[in-house]
Amino acid sequence: MTTEQKQDKRRVIVIGFILVLVLLNVVLIYMIIQNKNSEIDKQKTLRAQQKESYETNLNNLSRRLKQEIARSKQDGEENQKYQDSLLKVLKEVEGERDNLKASKTFTQKQMQYYKLKIAAYEELLIRKDSLMRKFKATIARQSEQMTDLRKKNNEVLEQVGKTKEEISQYKKRFAKAGVLKAENITINRVNRRGKEKGGGSYRERNIDKLKIYFTLADNKAAKIGQKSIMMLLKDDTGQTLVPSVGGGRFKLNGTATSYTAAQSFLFDNSQQTLVFNYINTNKDLGKGKFTIELYSEGERIGTGSFTIR
Structure with a gap:
């Protein structure tokens, strides 16, 4: 090859x-x-x-x-x-x-x-x-409690021959027992940096907002359901401060009364804690003593106070 x-x-x-x-x-x-x-x-x-x-x-x-x-x-x-x-x-x-x-x-x-x-x-x-x-469990429990109260009420009425006026007064007291009661009312100030402080006495320049905390007391006579609470913020002259947004009027003892803020909520008798916020937008809060009043169903249910120096 x-x-x-x-x-x-x-x-x-x-x-x-x-x-x-x-x-x-x-x-x-x-x-x-x-x-x-x-x-x-x-x-x-x-x-x-x-x-x-x-x-x-x-x-x-x-x-x-x-x-x-x-x-x-x-x-x-x-x-x-x-x-x-x-x-x-x-x-x-x-x-x-x-x-x-x-x-x-x-x-x-x-x-x-x-x-x-x-x-x-x-x-x-x-x-x-x-x-x-x-x-539902709360409603059932409330219904049982109301049944017991009515039973006792009827027993008292059967045992004691009350007059119509006495019966009327008893019913009013029974109805008033169902009014809410606010406890542990605390008013804290919040500065412009968002820092919250309590104590009840605050410097005027440090208040950008107020936070009002309170707890609803246990009340087995109060009806479970939707409730409304009005908050009145009053200065030392008794004048109610009404913001441009959020304020309004409600009936109190038959008279139209201004309120600072209001809120509705579902009451379940669990000793709920509620909060109101008041924004000091126009620097309405000057120096002096201020009072917080809380109202529900035409009744005052709690008060608190703080001072600005």
């Missing part, structure tokens, strides 16, 4: 080796692409399944909310605030469900969003269910 023939043979071998390598690379690339496409299809399938699962969860939440709303309506008007809150949550849940159904794609970001959102709704339902059980 000549030298030229040997060279031709080596070239053929090299070319063949190169072709084999190229073929192996092509096969490898094809397998990589196939695996990638398979993984993409798998991810799409998983996301579609997760999307369907989240839609089912949202539908279940909607069904449970509707059932709870229907049950709460059986308890009457005292549950109206609770019903309104459930209706608001139901509207949000159904909105989330409709948006999810309308979504053409379902990304990883959306998956995480709905996971957290559904978990939050589940927790909210648990809290509301717990609150409702507590509320």
